[in-house]
Amino acid sequence: MGLKELLLLQFIAHLCLDYFFQTGKLAKQKNSAGFKSPFLYWHALVCFALSWLFSLQLNFVLAATIIASTHFLIDGFKRFLINNKTLGRYAFFIDQAVHLLVILVVVILFNKWYGIDPNFNIQINFKYLLIMTAYLICLKPANIFIKEVFLATEIQVTSDNEMPNAGKVIGVLERLLTLTLIIVSQYSAVGFLIAAKSILRYGNNETLKTEYVLIGTMLSFGIAVIAGILINLF
Structure with a gap:
Protein backbone atom coordinates (compact mmCIF):
# COMPACT_ATOMS: atom_id res chain seq x y z
CA MET A 1 0.00 0.00 0.00
CA GLY A 2 1.33 3.42 -0.98
CA LEU A 3 0.44 7.05 -0.39
CA LYS A 4 -2.38 7.21 -2.93
CA GLU A 5 -4.03 4.07 -1.51
CA LEU A 6 -3.88 5.48 2.03
CA LEU A 7 -5.34 8.77 0.83
CA LEU A 8 -8.23 6.96 -0.86
CA LEU A 9 -8.87 4.83 2.22
CA GLN A 10 -9.02 7.93 4.40
CA PHE A 11 -11.37 9.56 1.89
CA ILE A 12 -13.62 6.48 2.04
CA ALA A 13 -13.57 6.72 5.83
CA HIS A 14 -14.69 10.35 5.51
CA LEU A 15 -17.50 9.40 3.11
CA CYS A 16 -18.74 6.74 5.52
CA LEU A 17 -18.57 9.15 8.45
CA ASP A 18 -20.25 12.23 6.98
CA TYR A 19 -22.73 10.61 4.61
CA PHE A 20 -23.56 7.04 5.61
CA PHE A 21 -23.09 7.05 9.40
CA GLN A 22 -25.22 10.10 10.13
CA THR A 23 -28.78 10.93 9.18
CA GLY A 24 -29.96 14.25 7.84
CA LYS A 25 -31.78 14.91 11.11
CA LEU A 26 -28.64 14.34 13.19
CA ALA A 27 -26.57 16.48 10.81
CA LYS A 28 -29.03 19.39 11.16
CA GLN A 29 -29.03 19.02 14.95
CA LYS A 30 -25.22 19.05 14.98
CA ASN A 31 -25.05 22.07 12.69
CA SER A 32 -27.55 24.07 14.74
CA ALA A 33 -26.22 23.22 18.21
CA GLY A 34 -22.49 23.18 17.47
CA PHE A 35 -20.39 22.22 20.47
CA LYS A 36 -23.56 21.80 22.53
CA SER A 37 -24.63 18.87 20.38
CA PRO A 38 -24.17 15.47 22.09
CA PHE A 39 -23.99 13.86 18.65
CA LEU A 40 -20.92 15.96 17.74
CA TYR A 41 -18.83 14.14 20.36
CA TRP A 42 -20.00 10.74 19.17
CA HIS A 43 -19.36 11.86 15.60
CA ALA A 44 -15.74 12.77 16.45
CA LEU A 45 -15.22 9.42 18.20
CA VAL A 46 -16.48 7.53 15.15
CA CYS A 47 -14.22 9.70 12.99
CA PHE A 48 -11.20 8.61 15.01
CA ALA A 49 -12.20 4.94 14.87
CA LEU A 50 -12.81 4.93 11.11
CA SER A 51 -9.64 6.87 10.32
CA TRP A 52 -7.50 4.52 12.40
CA LEU A 53 -9.24 1.40 11.09
CA PHE A 54 -8.96 2.40 7.43
CA SER A 55 -5.26 3.21 7.81
CA LEU A 56 -4.53 -0.52 8.34
CA GLN A 57 -1.63 0.34 10.66
CA LEU A 58 -1.41 0.83 14.40
CA ASN A 59 1.02 3.75 14.35
CA PHE A 60 -1.56 5.87 12.52
CA VAL A 61 -3.23 6.50 15.89
CA LEU A 62 -1.75 10.00 16.31
CA ALA A 63 -2.73 10.97 12.76
CA ALA A 64 -6.25 9.62 13.35
CA THR A 65 -6.45 11.67 16.55
CA ILE A 66 -5.48 14.83 14.67
CA ILE A 67 -8.03 14.14 11.91
CA ALA A 68 -10.78 13.48 14.48
CA SER A 69 -9.88 16.53 16.59
CA THR A 70 -9.90 18.89 13.63
CA HIS A 71 -13.14 17.30 12.39
CA PHE A 72 -14.65 18.00 15.79
CA LEU A 73 -13.52 21.64 15.74
CA ILE A 74 -14.62 22.25 12.14
CA ASP A 75 -18.09 20.80 12.75
CA GLY A 76 -18.38 22.62 16.06
CA PHE A 77 -17.71 26.02 14.49
CA LYS A 78 -19.79 25.26 11.38
CA ARG A 79 -22.92 26.78 12.89
CA PHE A 80 -21.22 30.18 12.95
CA LEU A 81 -20.38 29.77 9.27
CA ILE A 82 -23.96 28.80 8.47
CA ASN A 83 -25.24 31.95 10.21
CA ASN A 84 -22.88 34.15 8.20
CA LYS A 85 -24.89 36.20 5.69
CA THR A 86 -22.21 36.03 3.00
CA LEU A 87 -20.76 32.54 3.37
CA GLY A 88 -23.70 30.73 4.95
CA ARG A 89 -25.03 29.32 1.69
CA TYR A 90 -21.60 27.84 0.91
CA ALA A 91 -21.09 26.31 4.37
CA PHE A 92 -21.36 22.74 3.11
CA PHE A 93 -18.70 23.19 0.43
CA ILE A 94 -16.31 25.08 2.72
CA ASP A 95 -16.79 22.47 5.45
CA GLN A 96 -16.07 19.55 3.14
CA ALA A 97 -13.10 21.27 1.49
CA VAL A 98 -11.45 21.93 4.86
CA HIS A 99 -12.06 18.34 6.01
CA LEU A 100 -10.45 16.96 2.85
CA LEU A 101 -7.56 19.40 3.07
CA VAL A 102 -6.83 18.26 6.64
CA ILE A 103 -6.87 14.61 5.55
CA LEU A 104 -4.53 15.37 2.64
CA VAL A 105 -2.02 17.25 4.81
CA VAL A 106 -2.07 14.74 7.67
CA VAL A 107 -1.60 11.72 5.38
CA ILE A 108 1.24 13.38 3.45
CA LEU A 109 3.03 14.36 6.67
CA PHE A 110 2.48 10.89 8.12
CA ASN A 111 4.04 9.33 5.03
CA LYS A 112 6.98 11.73 5.30
CA TRP A 113 7.67 11.24 9.00
CA TYR A 114 6.65 7.63 9.65
CA GLY A 115 6.25 5.96 6.28
CA ILE A 116 3.44 3.66 5.21
CA ASP A 117 3.87 0.15 6.57
CA PRO A 118 0.51 -1.65 7.08
CA ASN A 119 0.24 -4.16 9.90
CA PHE A 120 -1.98 -6.30 7.72
CA ASN A 121 -0.58 -7.97 4.62
CA ILE A 122 -3.39 -6.98 2.28
CA GLN A 123 -2.86 -6.38 -1.42
CA ILE A 124 -4.77 -3.26 -2.43
Missing part, protein backbone atom coordinates in the same frame (compact mmCIF):
# COMPACT_ATOMS: atom_id res chain seq x y z
CA ASN A 125 -5.39 -2.53 -6.10
CA PHE A 126 -5.63 1.25 -6.55
CA LYS A 127 -8.02 1.08 -9.49
CA TYR A 128 -10.45 -1.24 -7.70
CA LEU A 129 -10.29 1.03 -4.68
CA LEU A 130 -10.99 4.00 -6.92
CA ILE A 131 -13.98 2.21 -8.45
CA MET A 132 -15.40 1.48 -5.01
CA THR A 133 -14.93 5.14 -4.04
CA ALA A 134 -16.73 6.28 -7.19
CA TYR A 135 -19.73 4.02 -6.51
CA LEU A 136 -19.91 5.31 -2.94
CA ILE A 137 -19.90 8.90 -4.19
CA CYS A 138 -22.72 8.12 -6.62
CA LEU A 139 -24.97 7.06 -3.75
CA LYS A 140 -25.91 9.41 -0.88
CA PRO A 141 -23.00 11.91 -1.21
CA ALA A 142 -24.01 12.89 -4.75
CA ASN A 143 -27.63 13.45 -3.68
CA ILE A 144 -26.52 15.73 -0.86
CA PHE A 145 -24.07 17.58 -3.12
CA ILE A 146 -26.80 18.29 -5.70
CA LYS A 147 -29.17 19.43 -2.95
CA GLU A 148 -26.54 21.81 -1.58
CA VAL A 149 -25.91 23.22 -5.07
CA PHE A 150 -29.61 24.07 -5.32
CA LEU A 151 -29.56 25.67 -1.87
CA ALA A 152 -26.41 27.67 -2.63
CA THR A 153 -27.87 28.99 -5.89
CA GLU A 154 -31.31 29.52 -4.30
CA ILE A 155 -33.05 27.30 -6.82
CA GLN A 156 -36.31 26.09 -5.31
CA VAL A 157 -39.29 24.47 -6.99
CA THR A 158 -42.10 22.90 -5.04
CA SER A 159 -44.73 20.49 -6.29
CA ASP A 160 -47.44 18.58 -4.47
CA ASN A 161 -47.49 15.88 -7.16
CA GLU A 162 -43.98 14.56 -6.57
CA MET A 163 -43.41 11.19 -4.92
CA PRO A 164 -41.28 11.57 -1.76
CA ASN A 165 -37.62 10.69 -2.38
CA ALA A 166 -38.41 9.47 -5.92
CA GLY A 167 -35.97 11.95 -7.42
CA LYS A 168 -33.21 10.73 -5.13
CA VAL A 169 -33.77 7.09 -6.13
CA ILE A 170 -33.86 7.99 -9.83
CA GLY A 171 -30.66 10.01 -9.45
CA VAL A 172 -28.84 7.17 -7.71
CA LEU A 173 -29.90 4.65 -10.34
CA GLU A 174 -28.91 6.85 -13.28
CA ARG A 175 -25.51 7.59 -11.74
CA LEU A 176 -24.79 3.93 -11.01
CA LEU A 177 -25.77 2.94 -14.55
CA THR A 178 -23.78 5.77 -16.11
CA LEU A 179 -20.69 5.01 -14.05
CA THR A 180 -20.88 1.31 -14.90
CA LEU A 181 -21.30 2.00 -18.62
CA ILE A 182 -18.33 4.38 -18.68
CA ILE A 183 -16.10 1.92 -16.81
CA VAL A 184 -16.83 -0.73 -19.46
CA SER A 185 -16.35 1.91 -22.20
CA GLN A 186 -19.95 1.80 -23.43
CA TYR A 187 -20.14 5.52 -24.13
CA SER A 188 -22.89 5.22 -26.72
CA ALA A 189 -25.11 3.57 -24.13
CA VAL A 190 -24.57 6.57 -21.85
CA GLY A 191 -25.89 8.80 -24.63
CA PHE A 192 -28.92 6.55 -24.95
CA LEU A 193 -29.49 6.77 -21.19
CA ILE A 194 -29.36 10.57 -21.27
CA ALA A 195 -31.75 10.61 -24.24
CA ALA A 196 -34.14 8.33 -22.37
CA LYS A 197 -34.07 10.66 -19.38
CA SER A 198 -34.90 13.59 -21.67
CA ILE A 199 -38.28 12.00 -22.40
CA LEU A 200 -39.41 13.50 -19.11
CA ARG A 201 -41.47 16.57 -19.96
CA TYR A 202 -43.62 19.08 -18.15
CA GLY A 203 -46.40 21.31 -19.37
CA ASN A 204 -45.78 24.78 -20.68
CA ASN A 205 -46.91 26.25 -17.37
CA GLU A 206 -44.13 24.40 -15.52
CA THR A 207 -41.06 25.92 -17.16
CA LEU A 208 -39.34 26.40 -13.81
CA LYS A 209 -39.89 22.73 -12.98
CA THR A 210 -38.38 21.68 -16.31
CA GLU A 211 -35.31 23.82 -15.69
CA TYR A 212 -35.03 22.43 -12.17
CA VAL A 213 -35.04 18.85 -13.47
CA LEU A 214 -32.57 19.73 -16.23
CA ILE A 215 -30.08 21.21 -13.76
CA GLY A 216 -30.41 18.23 -11.45
CA THR A 217 -30.01 15.80 -14.34
CA MET A 218 -26.90 17.53 -15.67
CA LEU A 219 -25.32 17.58 -12.20
CA SER A 220 -26.22 13.93 -11.61
CA PHE A 221 -24.85 12.68 -14.93
CA GLY A 222 -21.86 15.02 -14.61
CA ILE A 223 -20.80 13.47 -11.31
CA ALA A 224 -20.97 9.93 -12.74
CA VAL A 225 -19.24 10.87 -15.99
CA ILE A 226 -16.35 12.64 -14.25
CA ALA A 227 -15.94 9.74 -11.83
CA GLY A 228 -15.89 7.25 -14.70
CA ILE A 229 -13.36 9.27 -16.69
CA LEU A 230 -11.05 9.53 -13.68
CA ILE A 231 -11.23 5.76 -13.20
CA ASN A 232 -10.41 5.08 -16.84
CA LEU A 233 -7.38 7.38 -16.64
CA PHE A 234 -5.78 4.78 -14.37
Whole structure:
Protein backbone atom coordinates (compact mmCIF):
# COMPACT_ATOMS: atom_id res chain seq x y z
CA MET A 1 0.00 0.00 0.00
CA GLY A 2 1.33 3.42 -0.98
CA LEU A 3 0.44 7.05 -0.39
CA LYS A 4 -2.38 7.21 -2.93
CA GLU A 5 -4.03 4.07 -1.51
CA LEU A 6 -3.88 5.48 2.03
CA LEU A 7 -5.34 8.77 0.83
CA LEU A 8 -8.23 6.96 -0.86
CA LEU A 9 -8.87 4.83 2.22
CA GLN A 10 -9.02 7.93 4.40
CA PHE A 11 -11.37 9.56 1.89
CA ILE A 12 -13.62 6.48 2.04
CA ALA A 13 -13.57 6.72 5.83
CA HIS A 14 -14.69 10.35 5.51
CA LEU A 15 -17.50 9.40 3.11
CA CYS A 16 -18.74 6.74 5.52
CA LEU A 17 -18.57 9.15 8.45
CA ASP A 18 -20.25 12.23 6.98
CA TYR A 19 -22.73 10.61 4.61
CA PHE A 20 -23.56 7.04 5.61
CA PHE A 21 -23.09 7.05 9.40
CA GLN A 22 -25.22 10.10 10.13
CA THR A 23 -28.78 10.93 9.18
CA GLY A 24 -29.96 14.25 7.84
CA LYS A 25 -31.78 14.91 11.11
CA LEU A 26 -28.64 14.34 13.19
CA ALA A 27 -26.57 16.48 10.81
CA LYS A 28 -29.03 19.39 11.16
CA GLN A 29 -29.03 19.02 14.95
CA LYS A 30 -25.22 19.05 14.98
CA ASN A 31 -25.05 22.07 12.69
CA SER A 32 -27.55 24.07 14.74
CA ALA A 33 -26.22 23.22 18.21
CA GLY A 34 -22.49 23.18 17.47
CA PHE A 35 -20.39 22.22 20.47
CA LYS A 36 -23.56 21.80 22.53
CA SER A 37 -24.63 18.87 20.38
CA PRO A 38 -24.17 15.47 22.09
CA PHE A 39 -23.99 13.86 18.65
CA LEU A 40 -20.92 15.96 17.74
CA TYR A 41 -18.83 14.14 20.36
CA TRP A 42 -20.00 10.74 19.17
CA HIS A 43 -19.36 11.86 15.60
CA ALA A 44 -15.74 12.77 16.45
CA LEU A 45 -15.22 9.42 18.20
CA VAL A 46 -16.48 7.53 15.15
CA CYS A 47 -14.22 9.70 12.99
CA PHE A 48 -11.20 8.61 15.01
CA ALA A 49 -12.20 4.94 14.87
CA LEU A 50 -12.81 4.93 11.11
CA SER A 51 -9.64 6.87 10.32
CA TRP A 52 -7.50 4.52 12.40
CA LEU A 53 -9.24 1.40 11.09
CA PHE A 54 -8.96 2.40 7.43
CA SER A 55 -5.26 3.21 7.81
CA LEU A 56 -4.53 -0.52 8.34
CA GLN A 57 -1.63 0.34 10.66
CA LEU A 58 -1.41 0.83 14.40
CA ASN A 59 1.02 3.75 14.35
CA PHE A 60 -1.56 5.87 12.52
CA VAL A 61 -3.23 6.50 15.89
CA LEU A 62 -1.75 10.00 16.31
CA ALA A 63 -2.73 10.97 12.76
CA ALA A 64 -6.25 9.62 13.35
CA THR A 65 -6.45 11.67 16.55
CA ILE A 66 -5.48 14.83 14.67
CA ILE A 67 -8.03 14.14 11.91
CA ALA A 68 -10.78 13.48 14.48
CA SER A 69 -9.88 16.53 16.59
CA THR A 70 -9.90 18.89 13.63
CA HIS A 71 -13.14 17.30 12.39
CA PHE A 72 -14.65 18.00 15.79
CA LEU A 73 -13.52 21.64 15.74
CA ILE A 74 -14.62 22.25 12.14
CA ASP A 75 -18.09 20.80 12.75
CA GLY A 76 -18.38 22.62 16.06
CA PHE A 77 -17.71 26.02 14.49
CA LYS A 78 -19.79 25.26 11.38
CA ARG A 79 -22.92 26.78 12.89
CA PHE A 80 -21.22 30.18 12.95
CA LEU A 81 -20.38 29.77 9.27
CA ILE A 82 -23.96 28.80 8.47
CA ASN A 83 -25.24 31.95 10.21
CA ASN A 84 -22.88 34.15 8.20
CA LYS A 85 -24.89 36.20 5.69
CA THR A 86 -22.21 36.03 3.00
CA LEU A 87 -20.76 32.54 3.37
CA GLY A 88 -23.70 30.73 4.95
CA ARG A 89 -25.03 29.32 1.69
CA TYR A 90 -21.60 27.84 0.91
CA ALA A 91 -21.09 26.31 4.37
CA PHE A 92 -21.36 22.74 3.11
CA PHE A 93 -18.70 23.19 0.43
CA ILE A 94 -16.31 25.08 2.72
CA ASP A 95 -16.79 22.47 5.45
CA GLN A 96 -16.07 19.55 3.14
CA ALA A 97 -13.10 21.27 1.49
CA VAL A 98 -11.45 21.93 4.86
CA HIS A 99 -12.06 18.34 6.01
CA LEU A 100 -10.45 16.96 2.85
CA LEU A 101 -7.56 19.40 3.07
CA VAL A 102 -6.83 18.26 6.64
CA ILE A 103 -6.87 14.61 5.55
CA LEU A 104 -4.53 15.37 2.64
CA VAL A 105 -2.02 17.25 4.81
CA VAL A 106 -2.07 14.74 7.67
CA VAL A 107 -1.60 11.72 5.38
CA ILE A 108 1.24 13.38 3.45
CA LEU A 109 3.03 14.36 6.67
CA PHE A 110 2.48 10.89 8.12
CA ASN A 111 4.04 9.33 5.03
CA LYS A 112 6.98 11.73 5.30
CA TRP A 113 7.67 11.24 9.00
CA TYR A 114 6.65 7.63 9.65
CA GLY A 115 6.25 5.96 6.28
CA ILE A 116 3.44 3.66 5.21
CA ASP A 117 3.87 0.15 6.57
CA PRO A 118 0.51 -1.65 7.08
CA ASN A 119 0.24 -4.16 9.90
CA PHE A 120 -1.98 -6.30 7.72
CA ASN A 121 -0.58 -7.97 4.62
CA ILE A 122 -3.39 -6.98 2.28
CA GLN A 123 -2.86 -6.38 -1.42
CA ILE A 124 -4.77 -3.26 -2.43
CA ASN A 125 -5.39 -2.53 -6.10
CA PHE A 126 -5.63 1.25 -6.55
CA LYS A 127 -8.02 1.08 -9.49
CA TYR A 128 -10.45 -1.24 -7.70
CA LEU A 129 -10.29 1.03 -4.68
CA LEU A 130 -10.99 4.00 -6.92
CA ILE A 131 -13.98 2.21 -8.45
CA MET A 132 -15.40 1.48 -5.01
CA THR A 133 -14.93 5.14 -4.04
CA ALA A 134 -16.73 6.28 -7.19
CA TYR A 135 -19.73 4.02 -6.51
CA LEU A 136 -19.91 5.31 -2.94
CA ILE A 137 -19.90 8.90 -4.19
CA CYS A 138 -22.72 8.12 -6.62
CA LEU A 139 -24.97 7.06 -3.75
CA LYS A 140 -25.91 9.41 -0.88
CA PRO A 141 -23.00 11.91 -1.21
CA ALA A 142 -24.01 12.89 -4.75
CA ASN A 143 -27.63 13.45 -3.68
CA ILE A 144 -26.52 15.73 -0.86
CA PHE A 145 -24.07 17.58 -3.12
CA ILE A 146 -26.80 18.29 -5.70
CA LYS A 147 -29.17 19.43 -2.95
CA GLU A 148 -26.54 21.81 -1.58
CA VAL A 149 -25.91 23.22 -5.07
CA PHE A 150 -29.61 24.07 -5.32
CA LEU A 151 -29.56 25.67 -1.87
CA ALA A 152 -26.41 27.67 -2.63
CA THR A 153 -27.87 28.99 -5.89
CA GLU A 154 -31.31 29.52 -4.30
CA ILE A 155 -33.05 27.30 -6.82
CA GLN A 156 -36.31 26.09 -5.31
CA VAL A 157 -39.29 24.47 -6.99
CA THR A 158 -42.10 22.90 -5.04
CA SER A 159 -44.73 20.49 -6.29
CA ASP A 160 -47.44 18.58 -4.47
CA ASN A 161 -47.49 15.88 -7.16
CA GLU A 162 -43.98 14.56 -6.57
CA MET A 163 -43.41 11.19 -4.92
CA PRO A 164 -41.28 11.57 -1.76
CA ASN A 165 -37.62 10.69 -2.38
CA ALA A 166 -38.41 9.47 -5.92
CA GLY A 167 -35.97 11.95 -7.42
CA LYS A 168 -33.21 10.73 -5.13
CA VAL A 169 -33.77 7.09 -6.13
CA ILE A 170 -33.86 7.99 -9.83
CA GLY A 171 -30.66 10.01 -9.45
CA VAL A 172 -28.84 7.17 -7.71
CA LEU A 173 -29.90 4.65 -10.34
CA GLU A 174 -28.91 6.85 -13.28
CA ARG A 175 -25.51 7.59 -11.74
CA LEU A 176 -24.79 3.93 -11.01
CA LEU A 177 -25.77 2.94 -14.55
CA THR A 178 -23.78 5.77 -16.11
CA LEU A 179 -20.69 5.01 -14.05
CA THR A 180 -20.88 1.31 -14.90
CA LEU A 181 -21.30 2.00 -18.62
CA ILE A 182 -18.33 4.38 -18.68
CA ILE A 183 -16.10 1.92 -16.81
CA VAL A 184 -16.83 -0.73 -19.46
CA SER A 185 -16.35 1.91 -22.20
CA GLN A 186 -19.95 1.80 -23.43
CA TYR A 187 -20.14 5.52 -24.13
CA SER A 188 -22.89 5.22 -26.72
CA ALA A 189 -25.11 3.57 -24.13
CA VAL A 190 -24.57 6.57 -21.85
CA GLY A 191 -25.89 8.80 -24.63
CA PHE A 192 -28.92 6.55 -24.95
CA LEU A 193 -29.49 6.77 -21.19
CA ILE A 194 -29.36 10.57 -21.27
CA ALA A 195 -31.75 10.61 -24.24
CA ALA A 196 -34.14 8.33 -22.37
CA LYS A 197 -34.07 10.66 -19.38
CA SER A 198 -34.90 13.59 -21.67
CA ILE A 199 -38.28 12.00 -22.40
CA LEU A 200 -39.41 13.50 -19.11
CA ARG A 201 -41.47 16.57 -19.96
CA TYR A 202 -43.62 19.08 -18.15
CA GLY A 203 -46.40 21.31 -19.37
CA ASN A 204 -45.78 24.78 -20.68
CA ASN A 205 -46.91 26.25 -17.37
CA GLU A 206 -44.13 24.40 -15.52
CA THR A 207 -41.06 25.92 -17.16
CA LEU A 208 -39.34 26.40 -13.81
CA LYS A 209 -39.89 22.73 -12.98
CA THR A 210 -38.38 21.68 -16.31
CA GLU A 211 -35.31 23.82 -15.69
CA TYR A 212 -35.03 22.43 -12.17
CA VAL A 213 -35.04 18.85 -13.47
CA LEU A 214 -32.57 19.73 -16.23
CA ILE A 215 -30.08 21.21 -13.76
CA GLY A 216 -30.41 18.23 -11.45
CA THR A 217 -30.01 15.80 -14.34
CA MET A 218 -26.90 17.53 -15.67
CA LEU A 219 -25.32 17.58 -12.20
CA SER A 220 -26.22 13.93 -11.61
CA PHE A 221 -24.85 12.68 -14.93
CA GLY A 222 -21.86 15.02 -14.61
CA ILE A 223 -20.80 13.47 -11.31
CA ALA A 224 -20.97 9.93 -12.74
CA VAL A 225 -19.24 10.87 -15.99
CA ILE A 226 -16.35 12.64 -14.25
CA ALA A 227 -15.94 9.74 -11.83
CA GLY A 228 -15.89 7.25 -14.70
CA ILE A 229 -13.36 9.27 -16.69
CA LEU A 230 -11.05 9.53 -13.68
CA ILE A 231 -11.23 5.76 -13.20
CA ASN A 232 -10.41 5.08 -16.84
CA LEU A 233 -7.38 7.38 -16.64
CA PHE A 234 -5.78 4.78 -14.37
